[in-house]
Amino acid sequence: MREALDDALVVASLLFVAAAATAAVLTRDPARQAVVLSLLGLGLALLFTVLQAPDVALSQLAVGSAVTPLMILLTVREVRRRKRRE
Amino acid sequence: MNGWLVAAAVLVVAGLGPSLWGAARGGAGRRVVAQNAATLLLCLVFLLLAQGYGRPSYVDLALVTSVLGPAGTLVFVRLLGDEIDAPPPGLRLLTPLVAVGTPATLVPLCIATGPGRALLKLLVVGALLVAGGLVTSRALRHA
Amino acid sequence: MTRRARLWVLTAGLLGTAALFAAACLRMPPFGGTWHPYGDRAVQAALLQRTANTVSSVNFDQRAFDTLGEESILFAAVLGTVVLLRRTSGERRVTPQPASVPPAVRRYAIAVLPLALLIGLYVVAHGQLSPGGGFQGGVVVATALHLLYVGVDYRALERVRPVGLYELADGVGEGAYVVLGAAGLLAGSAYLANILPLGTFNTLSSGGTVPLLNAAVGMEVASAVVVLLARFLAQALEIVDEKEEGRERGERRKRE
């Protein structure tokens, strides 16, 4: 019973991650893609936890929740600002 | 039968799944609301998993999520500000989610944990979740 | 090559890779199996070194030299970014406009900042015991500082963040790791050998050099992320191209 439950959690997280990765690739606007990438990061953290890797999950959470989106959004803002001026 | 793990699985399927749907389509505002809901739900899932697996050290994950989740949402609000239409669709659901979801998960966990340092950690996570949830919905409303 | 032809090549390549990968998956050891020869040995070695968190033991003791390599990649990446995003001739620094933030957000950011820093330091310090360590905690510390930017203002962040100091700390963190490794040589053992007393299992001082290396990495990662974000923030908010600025001013005058 416990193993079936573990498997169910793993399968649910795997499907979530696969769907989030697909959505991130298909979102062509980089600013909106950053939001989907953040969800992919959360999904990966969940998957790593149910695979009993809390260390890796913590790493993924730390990086994916605020730092990477901040860098992507700042780059997008910089690129757009220069584009608008031309 | 491990009720904690069942509850976590239900939250993943019925909570995180729809959040991904919300974040993958539509305007920027709706996506950020969905992202915020996802961090809150994920934090609750971590707490339930820690209890379900019988590993108190997994609570650290929830602790980090409860701080960095709202920080991430504030990053989006700050830098996507002009793209977010005020008030973004779905924002109305956020406050009830925080107000109902957090105590509904934390009260049983606190009772199961009993007094001690672990309880204090749980209460800190709960306080951070409520404060973060309220502040991010306020920020989204004024974006 | 036209876009269409490129798409065909891509499709062929992806389908080929998919077929080969699927074939390889079927011959892999099944998911969740019990055969983990390296893992079992790593757990034994970690317990002998009295390090409760085996993952930290692998990173900072059994494979510490490999982590030095990883750390150097991180250091090089930061160095490259700093060089790429520096202010060039023909660019000027301007004072960014203050942003209006709801007062509730401001209060939240100021109240949570010390707590977030504390959580980051806790994650670094307990790396040899519970999930966490220098890599994760360092990023949390750096993110905590940037609550000031998202919650208060860019200028508030600048006041607590002298970038030069963090650049120095980045180098010191990397240097400390190398020096700690050399201490192993001086003690008559191998480079990065665990030479300190191992302490009592499951206490903060256990694991010999693991907590020290963890702290060095935490310092390096935290300052690396701060430096990186500082460069991106300056590029997006402060640095403007003089030519483009002039053109913009001309357009504004025309409109007026």
Next chain:
Amino acid sequence: MTVLPYLVAGWIFLAGVHGLATSRHLVHAVGCLAVTQSATYVLLLAVGYRRGGTAPVFSDTPPGTPVVDPVVQALALTDVVVGATVTALLLALVVQTRKRHGTVDPDELSGLKG
């Protein structure tokens, strides 16, 4: 179930590569590269999983409990953080490309020199 995690890792990898090759915006391409990179973490951790095992952290569980493989976790853990700094380096390159060539569309870039 015995191969599903491996197949998901493969799917993420292929999806990322597809996005990378068809991208029309360099920042989007960097995001797709991050997706591709995450496939390796999924694969590594799937290889190290042991059914019924728990995390190889003995602060709150007695030594001797069946645990999952710590070696692959150590590999993935450092790469997650280092990967983020490499993403930063690539984003800095995008900013430079924008300054030098005035575009962030890879298709327009291929026609330019130097």
